[in-house]
Amino acid sequence: MSDQLVMIIDGMPHTGWKEASIARSIERGPHNFSLQLSEIWNTEKQVNRRAIEQGMSLQAYLNDDLFMSGYINELAPSYDANNHTISIRGSSRLGDLVDCSTTGKAFAGQSLLQISQSLCAPFGITVHVDASAKKAANQIFNKSKRLDLGEPIWEFLEELARVRAVLLTSNANGDLIITRAGTGYADVALALGQNIKTASGNFSGRELFSQYTVSGQQSNEPSVKLESVDTVLPIATVNGSGRYRPFAVAADDDMDVAGCKTRAEWQRNVNQGRSESVVYTVTGWRQTPDGRIWAPNERVIVSDPYQGLLNAERLIVETRLMLNERGRNTELRVMPKNAFDLIPEVESAASEGFIR
Structure with missing residues (x-):
């Protein structure tokens, strides 16, 4: 049909x-x-x-x-x-949360789920939590949180989501979904010569560095460095093997050496993941005839030697269903999953009131 x-x-x-x-x-x-x-x-x-x-x-x-x-x-x-x-x-429907602000409200002894439910209820938006994010969404914040006068509601919720290392997305009903990078797979692979109609890659080395330095707030053992090697950052050769490109950041939170190392590893992995983006166009809006509609936050296997991808696993970051003079097509933007591997932010005294 x-x-x-x-x-x-x-x-x-x-x-x-x-x-x-x-x-x-x-x-x-x-x-x-x-x-x-x-x-x-x-x-x-x-x-x-x-x-x-x-x-x-x-x-x-x-x-x-x-x-x-x-x-x-x-x-x-x-x-x-x-x-x-x-x-x-x-x-x-989540667009109203992006556009709207209120006179402000304080939340004490509540979780991300409870705060989200309170702010979404007046808009008629239901909040759902995927199993992968259930523990984080139900964890009570150590100190009170404050939505400031005139602060966009979505901006406030995104700050809380970063503290809990979760993603906020929408479902077909327009409800709010608290989740993490998907673990489910698309029903079909993307393969050159089969269902891939067009492709456009963007492999950038601007955010790739030879070493990552993260400095914590503690005076003893304040930082840790990670030296990149080809086996860890193979895409570093885009700008020349062994090229000196340091990156340093001062963490906003109290961290020990272990925390600095975790943050540095995370920065390296996320930068690498976001440096590899490909947009594919496939015919139609469904993965298979009469099958499911292409959707974001699913993993997909990609076989495309022109983009250097051979049975590579990628995460579908965005889907765009299109209807125009070229017919019915779907654009799929894919990245390595580690681009969305999140780590919780430490709940420091400064971040509790979201002082800017």
């Missing part, structure tokens, strides 16, 4: 979209969409004008499969004597 993109806008189904782009990413909480609809109309009678307004709710379906719920943020109608075009932009 051919896939049809159906948008339920304010309870009414709309089809026949000329262009569509729907992006879902683990680096951004809300999903984002842009749509364009063109139709022949009569300027005198204004027939066939669709009743679509800014602020209306929107659910995106692929046939009967819901994959996004949100609101229309921008509406741009245009027309001439014969044609009427509607361009729409919006985001999933």
Whole structure:
């Protein structure tokens, strides 16, 4: 059965979209969409004008499969004597948390889950916790947390999530998901000569260094260095083997040597992971005919010798479902999983009140 993109806008189904782009990413909480609809109309009678307004709710379906719920943020109608075009932009329901701020609120003796639930409830957003993040999401913060007057709600929640080393994402219903980098796999691999339609790699050495130095707050044994070697940082050869490129950072938190070493290892691994990004385009929006829609936060096996990937495991960071003159396609941005291996931030006195 051919896939049809159906948008339920304010309870009414709309089809026949000329262009569509729907992006879902683990680096951004809300999903984002842009749509364009063109139709022949009569300027005198204004027939066939669709009743679509800014602020209306929107659910995106692929046939009967819901994959996004949100609101229309921008509406741009245009027309001439014969044609009427509607361009729409919006985001999933978490977009309200990004845009909105409040008069402030203090939270004492609560966990990330409890704080999230309290802040999401007025927006009608439910909070879910994946098994991988359950312990971290339910851990009580040592000291009270304060959402300041005028501070964006999403910015506040992201700070708390960094302390607990978890990710905040959205599901198809627009609810908040507290999770970590996915452990599940896509149903199919990405293979050159099979389902890979186009590819665009970005392998950058600007954030790769020959040594990483992390300094803690303690006066005794303040730092630790990690010397990179080819077996640890093979991509360091992009800018020349043995090239001297030091990197140093002073940690905001009290750390011993073991803590400095963990932070330095984490910095090295994350920088390496984020230096290897590839965007693949595949035909269609589903992994297999009548199968699941491509989704972020799943692992996938990639066989693409042009990008130096031979049965390599990658994490799907972002998916973009597209409809345009080239048909129905999906863009998949993939990175090594260690780009999203998070470590908890130490709860220091300064960070408890989020002094800036």
